[in-house]
């Protein structure tokens with residue numbers, strides 16, 4: 001069996017964005033990914049780190065993390081004003097602890113638009129939307145340049161599973177290639193902690209994502 005795995009998005013269309021947010025209210029495995037990312041943040045030496053999320057989206061991960069860690073500072077980056085509106089509704093009172101930074105990750109000057117230097121950069125289901133391994137590699141390099149020594153990048157994103165006979169959109173590629181791009185960006189250690197919702201036979205665009213961690 002084979003086919004194509006990919007998805008089309010209209011990130012600046014309010015109806016599409018609300019529909020997307022309603023469809024992807026986090027399931028148990030998605031919540032497990034959030035917990036895995038939070039555990040990485042908790043290993044940082046500081047109790048009140050600056051955390052930057054690439055692709056804030058509807059704010060599901062932000063809410064999960066802010067509800068559980070009361071002292072960190074959170075900056076959410078996105079290029080979609082309509083997603084910021086949805087995220088504000090998701091966050092409720094937690095909104096006051098979030099800085100919203102509207103910038104396009106394809107613009108290589110994005111790190112200059114941040115309000116604080118992050119000790120942790122995190123992301124879920126966002127970087128594959130940049131459309132190519134080269135664009136993801138560029139983000140990895142910008143993250144390396146932005147983080148201090150000991151800082152972490154945790155990317156939970158859709159990947160192309162090993163052994164598949166299906167074609168995947170270009171932004172979804174093998175874990176081994178992600179780890180190689182992280183190494184080439186300069187990170188000292190890089191590892192994939194888990195492959196979530198693995199499915200080889202009949203994959204949907206919402207399955208097959210991994211939690212990849214790199215330490216500077």
Ligand SMILES: C[S@@+](CC[C@H](N)C(=O)[O-])C[C@H]1O[C@@H](n2cnc3c(N)ncnc32)[C@H](O)[C@@H]1O
Nearest residue numbers: 011055057058059060061078079080104105126
């Ligand atoms: C799936 S959502 C992220 C979900 C989020 N992690 C959560 O837990 O709710 C992906 C987000 O990435 C954003 N995005 C996609 N391409 C982008 C780009 N080039 N620059 C900035 N944000 C981008 C989209 O607007 C969207 O809000």
